[in-house]
Amino acid sequence: MQFQTPLPERFNRMDMKEMASRVSSLRSEFGNRLVILCHHYQKDEVFEFADYTGDSYKLSQLASEREEAETIVFCGVHFMAESADILKKGDQRVILPDLGAGCSMADMADIDQVEECWETLANLVDPLDILPITYMNSSAAIKALCGREGGAVCTSSNAETVFQWAFDQGKRILFLPDEHLGRNVGWEMGVRLDEMPVYDPHQEFGGCAADELRDAKVILWKGHCSVHGRFLPEHVDRMRETYPGIRVIVHPECRYEVVQKADDWGSTEKIIREVTASPPGSKWAVGTEQHLVDRLAAQNSDKEVYSLSGFVCQCATMYRIDLPHLLWVLENLAEGEVKNQITVPPDEAEWARVALRRMLDSSPAGAGLSLSRVD
Ligand code: 13P
Ligand code: SF4
Numbered sequence: 001m002q003f004q005t006p007l008p009e010r011f012n013r014m015d016m017k018e019m020a021s022r023v024s025s026l027r028s029e030f031g032n033r034l035v036i037l038c039h040h041y042q043k044d045e046v047f048e049f050a051d052y053t054g055d056s057y058k059l060s061q062l063a064s065e066r067e068e069a070e071t072i073v074f075c076g077v078h079f080m081a082e083s084a085d086i087l088k089k090g091d092q093r094v095i096l097p098d099l100g101a102g103c104s105m106a107d108m109a110d111i112d113q114v115e116e117c118w119e120t121l122a123n124l125v126d127p128l129d130i131l132p133i134t135y136m137n138s139s140a141a142i143k144a145l146c147g148r149e150g151g152a153v154c155t156s157s158n159a160e161t162v163f164q165w166a167f168d169q170g171k172r173i174l175f176l177p178d179e180h181l182g183r184n185v186g187w188e189m190g191v192r193l194d195e196m197p198v199y200d201p202h203q204e205f206g207g208c209a210a211d212e213l214r215d216a217k218v219i220l221w222k223g224h225c226s227v228h229g230r231f232l233p234e235h236v237d238r239m240r241e242t243y244p245g246i247r248v249i250v251h252p253e254c255r256y257e258v259v260q261k262a263d264d265w266g267s268t269e270k271i272i273r274e275v276t277a278s279p280p281g282s283k284w285a286v287g288t289e290q291h292l293v294d295r296l297a298a299q300n301s302d303k304e305v306y307s308l309s310g311f312v313c314q315c316a317t318m319y320r321i322d323l324p325h326l327l328w329v330l331e332n333l334a335e336g337e338v339k340n341q342i343t344v345p346p347d348e349a350e351w352a353r354v355a356l357r358r359m360l361d362s363s364p365a366g367a368g369l370s371l372s373r374v375d
Contacts, residue, residue, distance in 0.1 A: 002099050002340075003099060003100075004098050004099040004100045004320075004340075007324055007325065007328050008328075011324045011327070011328065014324075014327075016045065016323060019323045019324060019327050020045070020048075020323060022327055022330075022331070023049055023323065023326055023327050023330060024049070026327075026330040026331065026334055027049060027330070029334065030071075030330075030333075030334075032068050032069060033068075033069060033070045033071065034069055034070070034071045034073065034330075034333075035051050035052070035062075035066045035069035035071070035072050035073070036049055036050050036051045036052075036073045036075060036326075037050065037051070037052050037053075037054070037059050037062055037063065037072060037073070037074050037075065037076070037084070038050035038052070038053045038054075038075040038076070039053070039054070039055070039056065039059060039075065039076035039077070039080060039268075039318065040053060040054070040055060040268040040269075040272070040289075040291070040292045040295075041076075041268070041289040041291050041292055041315050041318040042075050042076070042291065042318060042321060043291060043319065043321070043322060044291070044295070045322060045323040046075050046097075046321055046322065046323060046326055047075075047291075047295070049326065050075065052066075054269060055155065055156065055157055055267045055268040055269040056076070056080055056083075056136045056137075056155045056156070056267075057136070057155035057156075057157040057158055057267065057269070058157075058269055059074075059076065059080060059084070060080075060083050060084070060087060060136065060155070060356065060360070061360065063083065063084035063087050063088060063094075064087035064088075064089070064360070067089045067090075067092075069092065070091070070092060070093065071092070071093050071094075071095060071333060071338075072084050072088065072092060072093070072094045072095070073095045073097065073326070073329060073330070074094055074095065074096055074342075075097060075321045075326065076096075076101070076318070076321070077096075077101045077102060077103045077106075077315075077317055077318060078096060078099075078101060078102045078103065078106070078342070079103055079106045079136060079137055079138060079139065079140075080136070081094050081095075081096040081342040082139070082140045082342055082344050082352075083136060083140075083143075083153075083352075083356060084342075085342050085343060085344050085349070086140060086143070086344050086349045086352045086353050086356060087353065087356060093338060093341050094341065094342045094343075095329050095333070095338065095339065095340050095341055095342070096321075096340050096342050097321050097322075097325035097326050097328070097329045097340060098320040098321050098322070098325045098340070099340055100317070100320045101317045101318065101320045101321050102317050103137050103317055104225070104226050104317070105135075105137050105177060105178055105223055105224060105225045105226070105253075106137045106138050106139060106177065108177050108221075108222070108223035108224070109138060109139075109142060109176050109177035109201070109221055109223055110139070111139060111141035111142055111145065113201040114132075114142055114145060114176060114201075114221075115145065116201070117174070117199060117201060117206060117221075118132065118145065118149070118174070120205060120206070120213075121174060121213065121219070124210055124213050124214055125172070125213070125214055127149075129170075129171060129172060130171060130172045130173070130174060130219075131146075131149070131150055131151040131152070131166045131169070131171045131172075131173055131174070132145060132146045132149050132151035132173075132174045132176065133146060133151050133152055133153070133154055133162055133163070133166060133173050133174070133175050133176070134146045134151070134152075134153055134154075134175075134176040134177070134355070135153075135154060135155070135156075135159070135175075135176065135177060135178050135181055135182075136153055136154070136155045137177065137178065137225075138153075138176055138177055140344040140348050140349065140352045141348055141352075142176060142177075143351075143352035143355045143356065144347075144348045144349075144350075144351035144352040144355070145351070146176075146351075146352075146355040147350075147351035147352055147353070147354035147355035147356075147358075148351045148354075151166075151174075151355060151358075152165065152166075152355050152356075152358035152359050152362065153352075153355045153356050153358070153359045154359055155267065155359070156181060156251065156252050156253065156266070156267035156268075157266065157267035157269055157270060158359065158362075159181060159182075159185040159252070160185050160188060160189060161362055162358075162359055162362055163185055163186070163189055163218075164189070165358075165362045167189070172216060172217050172218065172219070173186075173217070173218045173219070174199075174219045174221070175218055175219065175220055175221060176221040176223070177221045177223035178221070178223055178224060178225065178253055179198055179220040179221060179222055179223060179224060180224055180225075180228070180229075180252065180253055180254060180255055180256060180259075181252045181253055182196065182218055182220040182221075183196055183218075183220055183256050184252045184254075184256055184259045184265065185252065186217070186218040186220075187256065191217045191218055192217075193256075195215065195216055195217040195218065196216065196217065196218045196219070196220050197212040197213065197216050197219060197220070198220045198221075198222050199213075199219050199220065199221055199222060200222040201221070201222065206219075206222075224253070225253040227253075227289055227313050227314070227315045228250075228251055228253035228254045228287070228288065228313075229253075229254075229255065230309060230311070230313055231250060231254045231255070231258050231287040231308050231309055231313070232255070232257075232258065232309070233255075233257045233258055233260075233261050235258070235285075235287075235308050235309045235310075236248050236258060236261040236262060236285070236308065237261070238310075239285040239306065239308060243283050243285070243304070243306070245283060246283040246284065246285050246304075246306075247263045247264070247278075247282065247283065247284055247285070248261070248262040248263050248264075248284075248285045248287070248308065249262060249263060249264045249265065249266070249271050249274055249275070249284060249285075249286055249287070250262045250264075250265050250286070250287030250288065250308065251265065251266075251267070251268065251271065251287060251288040252265050252266070252267075254287050258287060258308075262287065268288060268289075268292055271286060271288060271292070271296075272292075272296065275296050275300055275303070275305060276296075276299070276300065278303060280302035280303060281302070281303065282303045282304070283303065283304040283305075283306075284296075284303065284304065284305045284306065285306050285307070285308045286305060286306070286307060286308060287307075287308035287309075288313075289313060289314060289315050289318070290307060290312050290313050290314045291314065291318070293305065293306075293307045
C-alpha cells in the first residue's frame with residue numbers, strides 16, 4: 001500500500017491564484033501528452049482544469065480511448081485510477097494526485113473476505129449457477145476475481161444492463177460491495193426483496209440461513225456509501241412539504257426507502273442530464289454529493305436546485321484531491337519525476353480487464369444509461 005507524503009512547505013505559502021496559473025501553464029506545456037479526467041464530485045478548483053468530466057462509467061471509457069496521452073491524471077478516487085490503469089493502452093501511466101483519496105465503500109470488501117464468501121457459496125449452490133458482479137467501487141483484486149469466475153464489473157449507469165446480462169445466462173448474482181445499489185437495481189428488475197439476502201462478511205455464512213442463500217436471486221454484500229447513506233426518507237417528505245411540486249432525484253447508492261420515495265434515480269451523469277433538460281422554473285431536490293449539487297445549482301440558475309438533505313453531504317476522500325496536489329504532481333512530472341503512479345499488478349490487471357471489458361462490451365456508449373423512473 002502507498003501512503004501520501006506531505007507536500008513541500010512552499011505549497012503552504014502559495015495562494016490559490018498563483019497555483020491555478022501554474023497549473024494552467026503546465027497544462028498547456030504538456031499539450032495532448034497529458035489528459036486530466038475529473039469525476040463530478042471534484043472541487044471546482046480542480047474541476048476547472050479537467051479535459052473530460054464524467055461519472056465512473058464515462059471516465060472508464062475515456063481512459064480506454066485516450067491513446068495519445070502518455071499520462072492520465074485522474075482526479076477521482078483510488079478505484080477509478082486503478083480501473084484507468086487496467087484499461088490504459090501501452091506505456092500510458094495513471095496518476096492520482098493524492099493517494100489518500102480512497103473510498104470507504106470499496107474498503108468494506110477485502111479480497112480475503114470475498115474469496116471466503118465465494119467458497120461458502122460454492123459449497124451451497126452449483127458454482128456454475130452464480131456470477132460475481134462487482135460495482136466499479138471495489139479493488140482491482142475483487143474485479144479480477146469477478147473476471148476469473150465469469151462475472152463482470154458494473155457502474156451505477158449500467159448496473160441494470162449487466163444484471164440482465166447475468167440473468168439472460170440463467171444465473172443468480174453475488175453483488176459486491178454496495179447492498180443499496182444491488183437492492184435498488186434488483187427490485188427495479190422485478191426481484192423480490194426476500195430473494196436478495198444480505199451477506200455480512202463478519203458473520204458465519206454471512207449471517208444467512210443456508211436456504212436463504214440457496215434460494216437467492218441476488219446475494220447482496222453488506223457494504224454502503226457513507227455519503228449517500230445519510231439521505232433518509234424523511235428528507236424526501238420534508239422537501240415535498242417545503243417546495244410543493246419539487247422533483248426528487250437520487251443516486252442509487254441511497255437506501256432503498258429513499259429511492260422508493262424519489263421520482264427518479266440514476267448515476268451522476270443521469271442526474272445532470274435530467275436536471276439540465278428540465279424546463280425553466282423546475283424545482284429539484286438532489287440526493288448525491290454536495291459538489292455536484294452545488295455545480296448543478298450554479299449551472300441551472302433558471303431552476304431551483306437543492307440538496308435533498310439539510311446538511312452538507314460531501315465525500316471526504318474525493319475532497320482530498322485539491323489544487324496543491326494537482327500542481328505538485330504536474331510540477332514533478334514536468335521535471336521528469338512521476339509521483340503517485342497507480343499500478344495494478346499484471347496478473348490482477350489481466351482478469352480485472354476481462355471483467356471491465358465484459359461491462360464495456362455489454363453496455364456500449366450510451367446503453368444502459370437510463371435507469372427508468374421508480375413509480
Ligand atoms: P457514479 O458511477 O455515478 O460516478 O458514482 C460513483 C460514486 O462513487 C458515487 O458515490
Ligand atoms: Fe465512495 Fe461514497 Fe465517496 Fe462515492 S461518494 S467515492 S461511494 S465514499
